[in-house]
Amino acid sequence: MTSSSTTHDARELLWKPSDSLRDANRRKIIRAVMVEPNTQVNIARFTGLSQATVSGLVNELVGENVLRVDSGGDNERGKKLRVGAVRGVAVGIEVNHNGLTVAARRVDTSSVEYETANFGAEQGDNAWVRESARLIRDLATKTGLDAEHVVSIGLGIPAAIDPRTGMVTQVASSLDWDLSGNPRHRFSDHFPHVPVIVDNEANLAAYGEYVYGAGRSVESMYFIKASTSIGSGLITNGAIYRGRHGLAGEIGHVTMDPQGTVCRCGNRGCLDTIVGGNRLVEQVRQAYTGYRVDLPTSLEGMIERAKRGDQVCTRILQDASRDIGLALARVANLLNPDIMVLGGELGRAADLLVGPATNEMQLFSLRGMYDHAAPTKLVGSELGLLAGAQGALAFALRVDSTVAV
Template sequence: MNDRGRDAPFDARTLLTSRTDSLREANRRRIIRAVMVTPGTQVSIARQTHLSQATISAVVNELVQEGVFVVDSGEGERGKRVRLGPVRGAAVGVEVNHSSVTVAARPVGAADVEYSTVEFGADQSGNLWFRRAVRLIRETVERTGLTSDHIVSIGVGIPAAIDPRTSRITQVSSSLGWNMTGDPRDQFQHEFSNVPVIVDNEANLAAYGEYVHGVGLDGHETMLYVKASVGIGAGLIVGGLIFRGRHGIAGEMGHLAMDTDGTVCRCGNRGCLETLIGGIRLLSQVREAYAGYRIDSPQSLESLIERAKGGDPVCRRVLTDAARVMGLALAKVCNLLNPEIVVLGGELGMAADLLLTVIEDSMRLHALRGMFDPEFAPVRVVGSELGRQAGARGALSFALQVDQTIPA
């Protein structure tokens, strides 16, 4: 037993601080982090941490005795749900999009997540997103009843490719003119000292969020998440891990060449998928259809989708055509990767009820037949369950489970 007051909370930072370099201490921290991400049974903790059942059982018992963990009643010894006891700390996730920043924050022992979003112009200074993010982090954490001093981790998803070995930016989204180079962690750690900061591509972290808290809860070995908005990105989850590729560029589906003689893309190539079905192109098609008529065109992809759902024939046709092209692109990707499930997210995910059938029909037409053979669990195409919260939620959970401790 410990000498703390019975109801006094543990400090999450202290629990996650490296006291020794022993394997036992590392396993202990890994298990605590897993339960902070999501409470679960010892079986699910073992699946998440890749530790043996014996190790899980020993550490869980030890932490229950200390009061760090609480085990709820359930059927069977390993069917009992393990959750945090009185532990004080906040986890933060940030998603940076082309024109907005979203922050998610929650106490490490709570289920409810606080979200905040601020919009800004895509043509603004490349540092504006950082200033907005810092302010939003502090404001959102305070809404949880905690302060910035209680933050244990910050995950940041940005529209750029991140080298998985160095965390340095290898390539910024071609649709942005921002000067984003070097290691983005440096800026955050200047504002939030002694807080581990994990940075990754925003589509990768949205995929992770959907895998841990959304569609992936059904259990999938491989999941392809497509973030379709102004740009088209994707994240691939294999065995619970994000697949990034050598330079962190894996998943740049928007730059899949669909027409080598097509429109020049801002990446410098021709006929990229984004030039055909990116948000700017879809809005342009609607404006072209309405040119010369006294009809207001939608000014955003969200309003285009709303009008399509309301029966606007032009908006519906533009989205339907985009879905067919998306299906063709996904057929090419799936022929290479053969995932169990494809998740449509981003702003186009809001129109999943209009698009999924068309996407799947196009995939069936162009993909290998075995992909959809009913005898062999055909690939499923579904809409995102987390919607616009996927990126920030994934950033929060991914950073929380990465063991980058501050030495004692």
Template sequence: MSASTSEGTVPSARALLWTPSDSVRDANRRKIIRAVMAGPGTQVSIARQADLSQATVSTVITELQGEGIVRVDNTEGERGKRVRLGAVRGVAVGVEVNHNGLTVAARRVDTSTVEHESVDFGSDQGGAMWVREAARLIRELAAQTGLDEEHIVSIGIGLPAAVDPRSGAIAQVAASLSWDLSGNPQSRFQDHFPNVPVIVDNEANLAAYGEQVYGAGRGRETMLFVKASTGIGSGLIIGRRIYRGRHGLAGEVGHLTMDPQGIVCRCGNRGCLETVVGGTRLLDQVRQAYAGYRMDLPTSLESMIERAKSGDVVCRRILQDAARTIGVALARVCNVVNPEIVVLGGELGRAADFLVDPLQSSIRLYALRGMFDSGVEPMVVAGSELGLLAGARGALAFALQIDRTVEL
């Protein structure tokens, strides 16, 4: 598998990853290169991520090191040596699409510096422009890395939709959106980025993956990530892999029934978690509390959180009550999955300093006690380390792992 390039002696990521070959040796090389592109790691962690034996990884790493494709740090013990990518020319991209905007992250595969940008366009306009806006930001951020769109090796996209884990097609779109997300979204990017692999998944799944690779879930086998923003979603990591379920609908905690006689949800059921602690409902509670007393009320969950941080006792109380309610729902999931860690992300993750404690207290109250009180390491509840970049960074890392040389 040649990595030659017309741009001097610097290997091309496209050549390394895209050159078709049916040999097991080349397939193993690609797996290991992809794992190292996602982030530096020890040979042990690379073997686990690439699903290869440590002996195979050791042999291939020695070969790649001789070619200058990877570097091995010699500052730690043999098992702790970290493998990093050498000078390789390529850009990896991740996109998270939300109800009213999107975030794009781009990174040269041989650096750790992530370029990112967000754009808001409103839920009423997103269906007509999300692909166009994503393509524009991808080109701009690729240029900011010092390369350009001709060096893009993969694009990961997280959508507010259930994605069929076998075909990559949209199985179900968020009920509140009138966007056209039907069919296979990959085809909509072909005019912009011909032949570049486009990998699509649910945005909460990819945010969970981002935390597992780069954030609060590093090194964990099982993780429950909750994305609490306008809606409530979650991603499950089981055995270090995203768990999607038969139809791509796993992790829809926002539609756990909290009150069978409650408010009708956008999904058509009653009393879902989202109807109790979704962003719109929390803002309604602030307006009710201040009715007749204040006019300068928060108009977004972001501004509500900022007020809570600045000492607004009403906003803080409503948010903490929401965390307790989310904890009741997550305790049910924990009793089924028994994760090592629960991570609070999304907009509410930005207020983790005063929401993790009530969230954890509620989970402890309603989950099985052995998760906290047994002799082994207790389950951890923590705030997101990646914040609102979790989805885009997870999409970037996940797309790098998918080998599509046969299709290319």
């Protein structure tokens, strides 16, 4: 393919170096539409550009066939813009404690391909990088293109990232493999020219939920990712709030009981020690010691049993949700977000957990946010375990690495 072809190469559109403000604004609009087809009004909100600027550049981009206008809608500004004849693949990766999920999507469609892989520490420090690279190649082919067309890679890892340097400031200490240094550089052998945008995996899951899931159309959202460990992400006005060290909102290490169990972070009585996945599974095993042998070994297995009516699993999950609700009450008083979203493994049991957690949250936080026409709500995740990879994909598309660090 050449630049004279009628199909544009997304890499040329997004990567071409330019100092011109006009080119930067064009890229912002293209990126916004690649994240999600949208109206001019919403693109202006998403990019922070004026309506007039958006309108002028959109006309130009439609003329070049980079964007196209959806049929339908009452007037020109109410119609959604979609990506036109553009070739490129966007990728998002969520790395967890023992596995990863990769999402890939052609920039001109909304259908996302996923694959997951599990691995352990015995496979070496770089297993997650090798597995990610393999899945990216597979998925790019599945979209009908190939790895040469990858335009951006969003990478969510279970670690805190210093937003100013991209360096890891704190790795989840339960991790058995090395994530030290700048994780972005691990990909340079496999995809030397592709921008890799790295962030905490719960931050990116929050972003996914904000753009495509339960947080659509709200201004501020707090996302709690409750799985093996408890993570979170806070979004305000479309931006991830990270704090100085990338540790903002880390509810998993809020002290719930100063006399409680010592946590893997070195503090005592953190929420993580009470409702972390392994702790919950351990409680089931304790309750059934000597009575049953077919005990669940994972949070997933425990949730399945609760859904089939197992009273022990149900009780332990509901008690955990009350603890989560109490922790969320503190978040609610501090941040007063529009919405709270329960994601991660526990998000899959939202029908069992959101009720008791909401009761507790409301009991221990200020009434003004509930006695209101638009009360603060706690809801289950809509994207489930794909939120992290989807959010990583969207976030990397959105961030202009020729401008941002």
